[in-house]
Amino acid sequence: MDEAATETCAGGETPASSAPPSSGPAVDRLALDAIYEIAKTFATAPDPIDEVPNILNVLSSFLDLRHAVLALLSEPGSEGAWGTVNPYTIAATAFVRDKAADPSEVIPDEVVRIVFRSGVPLVSFDLAEEFGPDAVPARLRGEGQTMIAVPLRDPERSHFVLGVLCAYRSHEDQRAGLSDLDVRVLTMVASLLEQALRFRRRIARDRERALEDTRRLLQSVSDQNGNKVPPISLDGIIGDSPAISEVIAQLRRVAPTRTPVLLRGESGTGKELFARAVHTQSDRSRGPFIRVNCAALSETLLESELFGHEKGAFTGANALKKGRFELADGGTLFLDEIGEISATFQSKLLRVLQEGEFERVGGTRTLKVDVRIVAATNRDLEDAVARGEFRADLYFRICVVPILLPPLRDRKSDIRPLAQLFLDKFNETNATNVRFAPDAFETICKCNFPGNVRELENCVNRAAALSDGEVVLGGELACRQGSCLSAELWRLQEGASPIGGLAVGRVVTPSIRRSVAERPVERELPPDPAESFPRRKTANTAREELIAAMEEAGWVQAKAARLLGMTPRQVAYALQKHGIEVRKI
Known part of the structure; x- marks a missing residue:
């Protein structure tokens, strides 16, 4: 049968x-x-x-x-x-x-x-x-x-x-x-x-609305009985969700100490804001708070920025410059994106973190500073240590008290107060009086926001700026108009959008089918070897990684530069710096 x-x-x-x-x-x-x-x-x-x-x-x-x-x-x-x-x-x-x-x-x-x-x-x-x-x-x-x-x-x-x-x-x-x-x-x-x-x-939406109304009613009764619990607000950190409450509790416990703190979380979760909160809640609050983005500077510039340099130390050093460690003496130094620094610079940074001593670039005098370190990263440092890309001794030095910042999708009850805060800031900056309709707030609160708080702020500012009147309706939001980048990214299929643009009800003819099949699809190309190497902006590349990229590229410097996200000139400089002889194939 x-x-x-x-x-x-x-x-x-x-x-x-x-x-x-x-x-x-x-x-x-x-x-x-x-x-x-x-x-x-x-x-x-x-x-x-x-x-x-x-x-x-x-x-x-x-x-x-x-x-x-x-x-x-x-x-x-x-x-x-x-x-x-x-x-x-x-x-x-x-x-x-x-x-x-x-x-x-x-x-x-x-x-x-x-x-x-x-x-x-x-x-x-x-x-x-x-x-x-x-x-x-x-x-x-x-x-x-x-x-x-x-x-x-x-x-x-x-x-x-x-x-x-x-x-x-x-x-x-x-x-x-x-x-x-x-x-x-x-x-x-x-x-x-x-x-x-x-x-x-x-039906599910109506059920959620009924549950929300019940929650608000219970909250109103509790407020009338004098049991109102004010939302948590600490140095600009707003929210009453369990996830953010736990983070703030950790922050308040560790802030009065001198222990190094490592802030971990996805991009856009507000790591700098939490770092400032650690500083302001400590006994160093009257001292300076100095921030350095380690990923934005090359190894040479980063060394000069952190340690300073003497006059004449290199071409263009026309005067003595104090580094960020000196400027942060008695205060807090925030090292953002610390997972992006090179292996060579990691050893230099380890000494100052251990001993509190360093020399300016081109100098011989040892300087001693009293600085509290707060670092941040969105990388998996444990995996980087296991692969030899990050020094284990430096990892244990900075990761004394790790604090994991929750993504916005795990603290959805905080979306509404945050959105209102960003809307108030927009109105204050632009001298407007824009408001969100209830359905707009309802739509925003259902989003996952893969870009976290930063994406939420951009979403609010965009809706307020493009609104036709003083009230932003739910239909005016980008996600309801099919122009939300995050919503589109969720639907990307092998490098192309699955959103249909042809008339509904037509049957695909062979000519249409060929035109659709011939659309350029990134995933249909051979796998890009660049996916095996982290993209960089500078010539700050480890010797082993540089050799691996050159071998992958058949010792063609231009191709290796594309693999590493560098320029051919930077690759040539890195080869000369590490003393690597270019092979002829």
């Missing part, structure tokens, strides 16, 4: 024959019956996605559309998310499959990519001929297959493609007009699924 005959419909009924009749009206009646069964299932489903396997079995039982598959874009942070081989997952199938298997084993990767990008249905009348024999799933090989794939759109934003619904039909079952009917049926099924998802989202 073949696979289609073993699959049963969701309503428990099986047509008399597993193969559709040859007459047109009979096939149309079966299609109508299938849509009716599918609509009934979606109407009562608490989770539409969980019912999709039953829906796919209905298509197999009524219309003999076999091996049906639903592929959805991966959610950020989940298994199979962006950056992996396939940025989509198989959400449902009409058959049993190994979940650990690659998605391309049940649906051709190139077909999925085309539908995601074009946003229109695709029909491949001979899958093996058009996309190669390997594109045909293993269980369907041995006979010709027609593939029909239609897009599944975002229920809230129809121009976003969230998934692909596809099914196969054997060449033995081909009749005139049957493929057109298959496209219409699958498109209707996708529309029913979109409507079910929209309804479920609205």
